[in-house]
Each structure stands twice: as C-alpha cells, then as structure tokens.
Amino acid sequence: MPSSSATPARRNQQGRPRRRRPQAKAGNAKPAKRSLFDEVGVTAVDPAPFADLGLPKRLVRALHDNGMREAFPIQAATIPDALTGRDVLGRGQTGSGKTLAFGLPLLAMQTENARPMRPRALVLVPTRELATQVTDSLKPLAKSLGLYVREVVGGTSFNRQVDTLRRGVDVLVATPGRLNDHLRQGTCDLSEVERTALDEADQMADMGFLPQVREILDLVPSDGQRLLFSATLDGDVDKLVERYMTDPVVHSLAPPSASVDSMEHHQFLVSTTDKQSVLARIAARDGRTIMFVRTKHHADRLAKKLRAVGVEAGALHGGKAQNARTRILDEFKNASSSTLVATNVAARGIHIDDVSLVVHVEPPADPKDYLHRAGRTARAGSSGTVVTLVTDDQKQAFRAMANQAGVTAITTEIRPHDAELARLTGAREPSGTPLAVPQRQQPKPAKSRGEHRPQRAPRGTEPSRRGGDSPRRGTGSGSGNNRARRGGTNGGRTGAQQRARRSNSPR
Template identity: 80%
Template sequence: MPPSSSTTSARSSRRPRRRRPQGKPQQQPKRSLFDEVGVTAVDPAPFADLGLPARLVRALADNGMVEAFPIQAATIPDALTGRDVLGRGQTGSGKTLAFGLPLLAMQQGSARPLHPRSLVLVPTRELATQVTDSLKPLAKALGLYVREVVGGTSFNRQVDTLRRGVDVLVATPGRLADHVRQGTCVLSEVERTALDEADQMADMGFLPQVRELLDLVPADGQRLLFSATLDGDVDKLVDRYMTDPVVHSLAPPAASVDSMEHHQFLVSATDKQDVLARIAAREGRTIMFVRTKHHADRMAKKLRAAGVPAGALHGGKAQNARTRILDEFRSGATTTLVATNVAARGIHVDDVSLVVHVEPPADPKDYLHRAGRTARAGATGTVVTLVTDDQREAFRTMAAQAGVKAKTTAVRPEDAELARVTGAREPSGVSLVAPKQRETPRGRGANPRSAKRPDEPTRRRRPSERGHDDGRRGQASSGRGARRGNRGGARQA
C-alpha cells in the first residue's frame, strides 16, 4: 500500500542524516632532492685539483683566485664529467664560478653567428652583468667570448654582438625571448645551460618564459641549476629538464650564517624617519631595503636632504642609471643604497657591513636574501629590521619561518644602543643635490617593450595599450620633427 501524502511530506521534510566526514590522511609534503641528500660537507680545495684546464687555472691565479670555495669544490668535478648538477649554497658562497668555470672549461670550438654554445639564465640585469664581469677575464685566457643580453640596453647592439658569435651567453629571460622571436638568437646549438637563482625567477613569474626557452635547447644538453629552494615551479623544472642530477646542498634555506647579527628595533612611526637618517649617516656601506620603487626614490631624496650621500636602485630605472648608482655605491661616492628586491640577490658589493629592512619583509626568503648582502665570503655583518607596534606579530611569524633569532630592542633616535649596534650618528643636515645624469629608458635601438619593464616577463599588450603607445609615439615624432625644424632654423640664422 502506498504511503499517505502526509507521511510522504513528513519524510521529505526530514533532513537527511549527515555522515560524519571521514578524516583523509594528510599528505606529507614532497621531499625535495636537497632534503633527501642533506647537507654536503666539502672542504675548500685548490682549483688545480678540480680537473680544470691549466690555462684556466693560471687565469684564476692571475686574478687572485687559487683555492675554490666549498660549493665550487663540490660541484665543478661533477659538472666537468658532463652530468647534470643541482646545487644550493648560501648567498655569497661562490655559485657564479661553480657553474661558470665548467661552461668555459668544456667549450670546444667557436660559436657560429647567432648560435651561442652555452647559456646562462638569470633573473635580473645586475646579476647578468655581475656574472659576465666575473667570467670575461677567465674566458679571454681561453679565447672565448662571454656577452650579456638584457633589457634596458640597445637591442640592435646586442644583435651585432650575437652576429659576431658568442660562446657563453648570459641573459635575462624576457630579452632573450625577444631575440628568439625575432630570429636574432638561435638556441639549437646550446650544449650547456645554467640557471642561477632559479627560485627568484619563479617568484618573479619568469618560469613560463624559462620553459619556452629550455624547450628550444637540445634535450641532450647538460643542465646546471642553482637555487636556494626547490619549491613549486623550480621542482617542476628539475623533473622536466634534468636527467639524474648530482645534488649538492651546502646550506639549508634558513639563516645559518654565524657571522651575522640579527636585530629587531621597535620604533614609533614618528621616530622612524629620524632613526633611518641617523643609521644612514653611519660610517661604512649600508643597504636599506624597501618594498616599492616610489618608496626607494622618496627615501633616498630625504636622506640626501639630511646630508647623507644616498642612491635609489629599483627596476623602474633605466639601465644606465642602475649601473651608475651601483658604481657609485661600490666606489664609495654614495654610502647608502636604498633598494627594492632587485638588489636582494646576486648583487655583490664588498664591505657592506649593515643591511636594514625599513619594513619587515612578508616572505622569509626575501629576508634571507636581503640579509645575504652582508657577511659575505667570511666577513661579518649586521641585519636590522625596523618594526612598529602593528608589525610585531607579522615579524615574529616571518622570523620563525626564516630560522632567525633577532634580538629585540626598543629604540629612539638618540639612544646609545642604536649607535652601538649600527654606528648611527647625527647627519650633517647639509642638503646634497643628486647630480643630473642623462638617463634614457628607451634609447635608440632599444626594444621598447623590453626596455620599459626590463626585469619582468614580456606580455602581449591589449589593443587599448597599443593605441596609447601609438599615440605617445605620434607625439614624440611630432616633437622630434619640431626640434629638427628649430635646429634647421638656427643653422639658417
């Protein structure tokens, strides 16, 4: 007998009994190759014992380098056998020569025009320049050519360089992708590829371009990859492009540098600028890290107004400006560098004794790499983070993730502890005017898309963006025509 309508209604209105959710076993995070091998214990060793060509060993000695750092002693012998090598070493540990020397030592013959034989991919222009400058004198001893291809500089000049033949090409992904698209660089004859600071390229969004470029490199070539971590996309690169790599991990990703002091200075918002000015007025080289390029420019301007020779470095500046600012900092013409994360990795300047986080970084990796600008190659250094009341909890969490134990001190501008830790002193108060330099973000012959945002991945512009650009180009053309007309009139006069 069918149930009555009332019974049906009662049953249908009754809530279905919920099942207690079954607890799913939590998946353990995938262990990276670095975690599996643990920390490699390698002592320094003479370059002559690593299997390098005699001419290269003599060139190293001529440049004052006789003994290899541990990361070099660990990875170079394996790289010279042709094996893929995956390496991790703390900042300032000598990774550039760890991959650079095998690239030079194994080069056979000269490169054809537009066809480099070895490729080094790096995330920033400054790091590309540093790698190139490190390898050039050593390559010269072997009759090899090392050149860089980066944004913000003349595209046509780079084409001329590539046409002459480049044995080892150091490049940022965005600009190299532009050359590949235009047929001015062909990667089909690349025998060895090195990726430096691979995790930073992942953070900056370069990994899709890196994959596109690596897909154009012969699959049977050698790969050398150096990275602080193997999380996310970097691990995918290892799985996809490396074959049975030899793994050397010489430092965990935590703050393990014993020669570094870490301090947390609790400051009020009203005292913060005065505290920064006093710290910047100290003797010695100081790098102050901020979050945005506008903040870097503003702070450098305020410090110069207080009498502190300071310069701002960030990705929004033209390449010639960035090179000049770094040169002034290295020479001592400016003693304080206010920078964004563009200077957080790979930039080596001797004798930086203090790093200041003007704002606590959100990412523990940013903290560690910024801190790594000091205490390099056995030197000592101090790392200071300015923390306001509302930032204390965030800093505590980030420091724990970074493995940092920072001494906490509440400071005011005139406090003796501030002066003891940082060498802070009263700035002169005599305003310094920054010299006006000719800075051309879009120089003649430069690739305009790459020159505008040289350290970021290139992207396809929307029609509206192209229209705005066309309008600006039309205005610029009118201006140039008017100027040419004026010059013509002046000559006639």
C-alpha cells in the same frame, strides 16, 4: 520514501545538488613531498685547490692571476661532477661562490667557438644586475681560453645586442624576457647550445619568469647538459627539475637559513614619528649600508629625504633605466655613496664588498626575502649586522616571519639620540646640508628594432612661436625663417621669385 527527518541535500544556484568534497580519512593524510635537497641532506665538502678539480691549466692559471687559488665548498662539490657532463642540481647559501660553480664548467668544456647568433652555452638569471655580475666574473677567465662571454638584458640597446650576437658569443648570459625577444625576432638561435645553467631558479619562479624559461628550454637541444642552482625547490622549480634534468647529481651545501649564523639580528622598536630620524642617523654612519624597502616609489622618496639631510644615498629599483641602475651600483661600490636604498632587485646575486649593515625599513612579509636581503652582508665568511625597524602594529607579523626564517632577533626600543642606536649601528647625526642631485647628461634613447627615423617636417612648416609643434600657417615653403626675420610674409618677393630661388638653391 525517504524519512522526513532526513536533511535535504544542499543545492547550488542552478538547483542541482552540490558535490561534497571527499574527506581525508584519519591516518591516511598524504605526506608532504620531500625535495631532492631534503633527500641528500647537507653535503660536507672542504675547500680545495682549483688545480685539483680537473680544470684546464690555462683556466687555473687565469684563476691564480685573479687571486683565486682555492675553491669554495660549493665549487669543490659541483665542478668535478659538472666536468663529467652530468646534470647538476645545487644549493648554497648566498655569497657561497655559485657563479664560478657553474661558470667554470661552461668555460672548461667549450671545444670550439660559437657561430654567429648561435651560442654554445647559456646562463639564465632573473635580474639585469645579476647578469652583469656573472658576465664580469667570467669575462677575464674566458679570455684565457679565447672565448667570449656577453650579456643580453632588457633596458639596453636591442640593435647593439644583435650586432654582438652576430659576431658570435660562446657563453650567453641572459634574462628570460630579453632573450625571448631575440628568439622571436630570429636574432638568436639556441639549436647549438650544449650546456645550460639556471641561476637563482627560485627567484625566477617568484618573479613569474618560469613560463618564459620553459619556452627557452624547449628550444635548447634536449640532450644538452643542465646546471641548476636554487635556494629551494618549491612548486614550479621542482617541476622544472623533473621536466628538464636527467638523473641530476645533487649537492646541498646549506639550507637558506644557514647564512643567519654569521650575522647579528636586531629588531628596533620605533615609533612612526621617530622612524625617519632613526633612518637618517643610521644612513650617516661610516661604512656601506643597504636599506631595503618594498616599492620603487618608497626607494626614491627615502633616498631624496636622506640627501636632503646630507647623506650620499642612491635609489635602486626596477623602474630605472639600466644605465642609471649600473651607475648607482658603481657609485655604491666605489664608495661615492655610502647608502643604497633598494627594492628586492638588489636582494639576490649582487656581490658588494664590505656591506656591514643591512636595514629592513619595514619587515618583509616573506621569510625568504628576509634571508636573501640579509645575505648582502656577512658574505664569504665575513660578519655583519641586520636591523629591522618595527612599529607597534608590525610586532606580531615580524615575530611570525622571523620564526619561519629561523632568526632570533635581539629586541631594543630605539629613539633617534639613544646611545644604544650608535653602539649597535654606528649611527650619528647627519650634516644637515642638503646634497644637490648631480646633473648628468641624458643619453640619447637607443633606437629599438623596428623603429624608423622621424620624417622631416613638410616644406613650409616650422615650430610655432608659442613653443608648440604645430606647423606655421602660410603660403611660403622653404623660407619661413627668413620671412620671420624680415618681418614680412614673403620677404618682399613674389611667388615666382620664391620658386626660382628654391630651384637654384643647393639640395
């Protein structure tokens, strides 16, 4: 019999003994798996002329015509390997030129035009804005080779995209959700895709798109080429590499934290009561400013407050229709508005020249979010300033996040009228004159696939005088409006006269 001093086994709610988790033995802890980026280290590649990378002469000439003669390091490192047909896995800091790193090989290796609804090359991106940017970058270059680059994204007409696909698209740039819609409807076929590029794969993982990405890649021929660019190989992205890439050539130009070196990072300690005034003065500065917030409601609210004090500001977030998002970005790019208030939808892949200041209205919780938001400034060798507004209750969280991001921020206590605020950011007093929201004609909503035109109202019905949509009661049919004008129920006509009048009227 067991000793009475023995400790009784713990039991679960069903009365069964609980299973103990196996304890790891000292010294036998499993080491963290090293990613392919960690294994290869940082690739040292100097810029090189596009003419030396093996690209077709017509494509090199088109690059020269667009003012591009020398490839950035990420392009010089990956393009020669991609042109051999090898799978390529690449990492480069934001603004390093990844779009052409995968886009030029996709164009250069096209041997014939695509058939209707069967693209020959595919680019998957996480956001509509990035899809538009990739398309705009590749279109003029593709034209020199007689190729067509088009995008398929949500928020725009499905039927127009169907018409585009039917005309034949050589390089299709798509977001996973909308492309899956076309695949389910049978309006796109990936069986002839020869090369696939995934841009910002880690962001697609963060946004929950990888199940859709896997569905898409399962429909692409397995012997095709894969080009994948990602800042990290965390979790699901690593699984994606293992499942869909074959012996990839790996180029790691810089870790995500490398981009912080060309920026000034500041932590502004502000009180809750001063925060809005500080933001308004920063937004009134000369130059382009992006202010990042966490939610779409905060973006709309802050942009409205800034306009109320005379600052041209627009809000950009995923809750807006695509045409509105495009318009707001265009206004910011052409300096019609000086301040963009955005959620993380603008944190990656969006290239806007001369953004000299990025403001975190609240400290981001994720260090990757901080780095990618900050990467909207100091692009392609330029310098920039990154400011985070921190209240007393956020100090500890910001310190922990900054340490993980590898950022050392200069801490300054700030009040709205401090000279230091003006010196560091160019802040100034806004005009105080409210700006009216421009009145724009609302476009007619696009008719999506499967929609039918609304049926005409039955004869004898008309909108109620009270402004409702319910039918007007009465015995007449086609002459309700005439009856209303003449003040009678049937305009003084008998039922037989009304029927005769209807039968003789033109249809």
